[in-house]
Amino acid sequence: MKISEIYKKKKSLSFEIYPPKKDAELENIDETLDVLCELKPDFISVTFGAGGSSNNNRTIELAKKIKYQYGVEPVVHLTCLHYDKQEIEEFARVLEAEGIENVLALRGDRNDRVEEKNVFKHSSDLITYMKQSHDFCFLGACYPEIHPESESRVTDIKDLKTKVDAGAEVLISQLFFDNSSFFRFKEDCSLADINIPIIPGVMPVINAAQIRRMVSICNAAFPERFQKIINRYENNRDALFDAGMSYALSQIIDLLVSDIQGIHLYTMNNPVVARRICEGIRNII
Numbered sequence: 001m002k003i004s005e006i007y008k009k010k011k012s013l014s015f016e017i018y019p020p021k022k023d024a025e026l027e028n029i030d031e032t033l034d035v036l037c038e039l040k041p042d043f044i045s046v047t048f049g050a051g052g053s054s055n056n057n058r059t060i061e062l063a064k065k066i067k068y069q070y071g072v073e074p075v076v077h078l079t080c081l082h083y084d085k086q087e088i089e090e091f092a093r094v095l096e097a098e099g100i101e102n103v104l105a106l107r108g109d110r111n112d113r114v115e116e117k118n119v120f121k122h123s124s125d126l127i128t129y130m131k132q133s134h135d136f137c138f139l140g141a142c143y144p145e146i147h148p149e150s151e152s153r154v155t156d157i158k159d160l161k162t163k164v165d166a167g168a169e170v171l172i173s174q175l176f177f178d179n180s181s182f183f184r185f186k187e188d189c190s191l192a193d194i195n196i197p198i199i200p201g202v203m204p205v206i207n208a209a210q211i212r213r214m215v216s217i218c219n220a221a222f223p224e225r226f227q228k229i230i231n232r233y234e235n236n237r238d239a240l241f242d243a244g245m246s247y248a249l250s251q252i253i254d255l256l257v258s259d260i261q262g263i264h265l266y267t268m269n270n271p272v273v274a275r276r277i278c279e280g281i282r283n284i285i
């Protein structure tokens with residue numbers, strides 16, 4: 001099923017997972033999926049390594065497993081910066097052959113160690129190209145606190161409009177910790193005539209290493225209330241887990257009572273986190 005169909009009827013609940021790199025972890029993925037799929041998400045998206053990672057075949061394998069073994073709709077992330085047309089064609093051919101209908105079209109992050117092919121410079125180029133001969137439902141990424149490479153908020157939203165005009169039907173947001181930034185972003189999108197579902201991505205922060213990683217890879221602002229939790233519980237694993245979950249839940253509830261069309265949970269392959277969040281919103285979503 002094409003993901004865009006969901007929003008004609010309801011709000012969505014979805015998860016993001018990544019394909020494990022180690023074989024041992026791959027063996028445990030069934031245990032993770034058992035829990036995630038029991039929570040009845042509308043779809044599960046599977047990340048794709050930037051820069052032609054050899055793990056990318058696992059993205060497709062995992063998507064197949066989600067679809068055929070668990071009966072949940074998968075979304076395959078696909079990056080383009082490091083591929084040429086022939087390579088993208090090959091991915092598209094495999095996805096079609098496997099019955100995968102939904103693609104989160106991404107540029108991908110720059111990687112000094114991998115050559116950029118300079119064929120697809122932006123995610124909109126990928127969508128435009130693939131749409132010529134393939135019938136996927138395309139999703140795109142968006143950034144409530146603007147993409148780090150964007151010159152300004154205006155150019156960021158303008159480029160997003162290009163992505164939507166190219167054919168993105170649903171947008172999934174980068175994580176953020178301050179809902180007001182998402183609400184402002186959504187308003188700006190609507191002023192720019194971007195009227196497709198914009199799904200907020202929420203990551204429950206549950207350990208200190210994860211927080212440090214977040215700071216280094218995305219420019220999400222830490223509101224004072226969130227910063228206080230980190231300062232207070234950084235060295236107390238269990239307390240940080242509880243406080244991080246409560247923070248994410250209050251963020252999600254605030255989003256759900258506002259006019260949003262779904263929640264995308266960055267699970268970090270942690271079924272305990274996903275279960276606890278879902279228990280907290282069972283009667284709400």
Ligand code: FAD
Nearest residue numbers: 047048050077106107108109122123141147149150159174
């Ligand atoms: P683009 O949409 O191409 O935008 C990148 C920059 O170029 C922005 O500054 C934008 O304003 C500008 N731009 C866009 N279009 C144009 C245009 N037509 N002309 C001029 N400028 C333009 N990375 C991975 O490697 N694997 C993953 O699985 C993955 N999953 C992700 C999932 C989500 C929900 C999100 C939010 C991000 C994900 N990323 C992933 C990270 C993503 O690849 C990076 O953020 C990357 O730097 C930008 O990708 P994009 O598709 O948003 O790029």
